[in-house]
Amino acid sequence: MQQEQLGQQQGRHPRRWLILIVLCLSTLVLVIDNMVLTVAVPPITDDLGASAQDIQWIIESYILVFAGLLLTAGSLSDRYGRRKVMVIGLALFGLASLLATWAGSPEQLILARVLMGVGGALVMPSTLSILITVFDEDERPKAIAAWSTVAMVGLVGGPVLGGALIAEFWWGAVFLINVPIAVLAIVAALVLMPESKGPWRKPDYVGAVLSVAGMTALVWTIIELPKTGLADPVTLTAAVTAVVGLVGFGVWEARTDTPMVPIGLFRNKVFTGASFSLVLLTFANGGLMLVLTQYLQYVLGYSPTETGLAFAPMAVAVIAFNAVGAALIAKTGNRVVAVVGLLVIAAGFGTLATLSTGDGWGLLSVAMVLMGAGSGLAMPAAIAALMGAVPEEHAGVGSALNDTIQQAGAALGVAVLGAVLSSTYTREMPEGAADAARESVSAALQDATLVETARDAFTQAMSYSFLAGGAGVVAAAVLAALLLKGRSGGAAEATTQEDRVEEVPAGR
Numbered sequence: 001m002q003q004e005q006l007g008q009q010q011g012r013h014p015r016r017w018l019i020l021i022v023l024c025l026s027t028l029v030l031v032i033d034n035m036v037l038t039v040a041v042p043p044i045t046d047d048l049g050a051s052a053q054d055i056q057w058i059i060e061s062y063i064l065v066f067a068g069l070l071l072t073a074g075s076l077s078d079r080y081g082r083r084k085v086m087v088i089g090l091a092l093f094g095l096a097s098l099l100a101t102w103a104g105s106p107e108q109l110i111l112a113r114v115l116m117g118v119g120g121a122l123v124m125p126s127t128l129s130i131l132i133t134v135f136d137e138d139e140r141p142k143a144i145a146a147w148s149t150v151a152m153v154g155l156v157g158g159p160v161l162g163g164a165l166i167a168e169f170w171w172g173a174v175f176l177i178n179v180p181i182a183v184l185a186i187v188a189a190l191v192l193m194p195e196s197k198g199p200w201r202k203p204d205y206v207g208a209v210l211s212v213a214g215m216t217a218l219v220w221t222i223i224e225l226p227k228t229g230l231a232d233p234v235t236l237t238a239a240v241t242a243v244v245g246l247v248g249f250g251v252w253e254a255r256t257d258t259p260m261v262p263i264g265l266f267r268n269k270v271f272t273g274a275s276f277s278l279v280l281l282t283f284a285n286g287g288l289m290l291v292l293t294q295y296l297q298y299v300l301g302y303s304p305t306e307t308g309l310a311f312a313p314m315a316v317a318v319i320a321f322n323a324v325g326a327a328l329i330a331k332t333g334n335r336v337v338a339v340v341g342l343l344v345i346a347a348g349f350g351t352l353a354t355l356s357t358g359d360g361w362g363l364l365s366v367a368m369v370l371m372g373a374g375s376g377l378a379m380p381a382a383i384a385a386l387m388g389a390v391p392e393e394h395a396g397v398g399s400a401l402n403d404t405i406q407q408a409g410a411a412l413g414v415a416v417l418g419a420v421l422s423s424t425y426t427r428e429m430p431e432g433a434a435d436a437a438r439e440s441v442s443a444a445l446q447d448a449t450l451v452e453t454a455r456d457a458f459t460q461a462m463s464y465s466f467l468a469g470g471a472g473v474v475a476a477a478v479l480a481a482l483l484l485k486g487r488s489g490g491a492a493e494a495t496t497q498e499d500r501v502e503e504v505p506a507g508r
Contacts, residue, residue, distance in 0.1 A: 015133045023127040024150040026090060027183040029178050030120050031151050033097070034062070035158025035308075036165070036174040044109070050278040054106035060223055061110050065117030066124075066483075067407045068216030074125035074400025075260040079203070082126045082133070082197045087186050089122025090348055094182030100175040106426045110221050112175075121276065125400035130205040132387050133196045140388075141329040145322035145380040152375065160308035168202035206252055207260035214245025215404065222415045223409075224476050240426030261397055265390065273483025277338065278402070279409040280476035281378060284469035286418025288371070291465045292352070295419075298441050299357055299455045313365045325377040334385040335484035342477035343379025344370055349470030353463040357455045413472075417465045424464045428457035454462025 013019065041055055050058070057413050077085040096115035103109035104254040128147070135143045147373035165173040220238045228235045265271045296302040296310055321341075348370030355363060383402060390398030422439070429438040430453065437454065444454035 001147060011137070013134050013194065015192050016139075016143075018188075019194075020131065020146060022185055022188040022192060023131055024147055025181060026086060026123050026127050026190070027151050028154045029090075029093065029181040029185065030123060031154030032158045032161065033116070033120075033175070033178055035154065036162030036177075040162055040166060040171045040174045043166055047171060048103070048106050048109065050106040050109075054110070056109050058106065062113045062117040062120070063223075063407070063411065064216050064219055065114050066120050067219045067404065067411070068212045069118060069121035070125060070400045070404045070407065071211040071215065071261060071397065073121045074129070074206065074403075075208065076083040076122075077126045077129060077400075078197060078397055080192045081197045082130045083193050085122050086126035086130070087189050089119045089126065090182045090186050090189070091119075093114075093119030094179050094186075095119075097175045097178035097182070101172040103172075105316055123381075123414050124403050125397070128383075128387065128399035128402060130193065130196065132390075134194070137388070138330070139158075141380060141384050142326040144384050144387075145326040145376075148379050148383070149322045149376075150398055152315055152372075158308070159316070163303070163308065202258040204256060204258055204260035206251075207249060207256065209251060210245050210249035211260065214242055214249050215408075217242035217245055218408065219411050222411045225415060244431070261401065262391070265398075265401075268389050270385055270485055271389035273479050274334075274338075274382050274389065275401070275405050275475040277480045277484075278382050278386065278405050279412075280472045280479070281342065281345070281382065282406045282409030283413035283416070284345070284472045285375070285475075286413030287465060287469050288349075288352075288413075290414050290418055291421055291462050294441065295355070295458065295462050298445060299458055300360075310361075310364065311368060314368040314372035314375075316367045318376040319374045321376025322380060323376075325380055328377075329381055329384065333485060334381040334388075335480060338378050338381035338385065338480040338484060339477050340474050341374045341376070341381060342480060345374030345378060346470045346473040346477065348374060349466045351474060353466040353470065354455070355459065355462070357395045357459050358427050364423060382480065413469070417469055420468050421461045421465045424461035425457050428460050429453065487502060 031181070037059065041059075042312055044050055045055060073085065073089070073374045093116055096112050096119055100112035100116065103112055128144075130244050131143055131147060134142060161177070162174045165177065177502075217238045221235060221242050224232070224235045224238065230236050231241065249261075250263065253261050254263045266275075293307050296307045301308060325337050325341065351363065351367035351370060355367070380388050386402055387398060390401075425441060426438050429444070429450075431438075433444070433450060433453075434447075437447060437450055444450045
């Protein structure tokens with residue numbers, strides 16, 4: 001046994017922890033960029049003369065392109081090399097960020113955001129797929145925990161960093177900061193990282209077209225449906241396109257000899273359980289950011305920077321409990337850690353649902369610590385289970401499936417919990433109030449006679465949204481308990497050893 005463990009350790013990549021730093025840097029630049037934009041919207045609006053529709057496209061163009069291209073990008077990384085695709089993505093993301101920095105019109109900024117979405121889609125699947133090929137099953141939970149921690153730090157630190165950059169410089173600085181990070185990650189990747197790819201297979205062009213069309217249309221429908229309803233011709237067309245594209249993708253992938261996504265993965269109960277648990281978890285968390293940031297600013301009167309700092313207890317808890325979770329996974333397996341983590345998150349949602357207009361930092365901090373502790377336990381366990389169920393030759397597309405699942409869940413959470421929030425708020429407002437005040441808390445706060453009423457109505461609506469989010473997390477815990485494995489943590493029956501890691505001399 002000792003000789004076997006020694007041989008396994010000797011087979012580990014000697015630079016694997018340095019490689020993990022590169023992967024974390026690559027992830028960090030994407031997460032920070034998305035979050036700093038939330039505080040940059042007002043100065044962008046003023047400087048570029050952007051309309052509300054322009055701002056919508058500046059934000060959503062990235063999401064649409066990113067979500068639509070993820071599966072194709074993951075397939076490309078398996079075919080042509082994960083390091084190569086990641087480096088190309090980082091270069092494109094850095095150049096697009098430079099273009100965004102000096103954009104002189106909303107149209108130029110939208111174009112830059114589209115290109116950033118393409119670059120981000122190339123980077124994100126490659127990071128996790130490289131991670132699972134560099135780290136063996138024993139060390140993988142620790143590596144995924146570190147990778148998840150960095151993503152959470154970017155999520156919380158993004159608005160704080162963005163606020164500081166805008167206060168000291170100008171809005172373009174929130175994009176310019178991406179460039180040196182991308183350059184550093186590219187250089188480090190070329191010097192430190194081995195190339196890896198799956199066995200050669202014929203390109204699946206039909207699958208690529210169907211996945212791009214279906215996922216882009218799905219995210220568009222999720223975003224627009226609460227605003228326009230299915231009566232809107234564009235939204236209805238997008239919904240039909242999403243259904244036709246994704247159903248067609250599933251049928252095609254099941255029948256073709258060289259599928260981009262092996263549909264057989266979904267017959268693996270570990271993969272299916274981890275997938276649906278992540279959908280429900282990101283569904284709840286996506287709505288969390290939308291709802292809680294509005295509560296902090298509209299009800300408690302926090303500035304954007306203070307709002308970012310309010311999430312600091314959650315970030316600290318994530319960092320602490322990622323380490324705890326990685327240690328527990330080795331002893332108990334993914335299922336126990338994932339279920340416990342999800343139930344702790346549900347307790348956090350329950351605490352948030354009790355917040356009132358008069359509550360301050362104390363109860364909010366308790367809720368944030370619960371959310372962070374639960375996320376620190378649940379996310380690495382669920383991701384490790386999902387990726388452990390993916391054959392290594394499909395590591396890139398498996399990582400892309402993980403990212404796609406989380407993107408779809410987050411977008412759905414924003415749409416559904418946002419709809420719960422807005423409908424409940426309108427119902428709680430007095431019928432004699434102006435239509436604008438009954439539809440928007442920001443409009444109601446402009447009327448001195450409605451300030452307290454609007455804050456009470458919003459807080460009540462927020463409670464219903466958080467209860468819905470908590471219900472989703474409890475459902476995720478039930479799925480994880482039923483479908484994830486006990487001690488093994490997700491090594492799939494379908495896992496094969498066909499993946500090959502090709503050492504490339506530094507600098508090539």
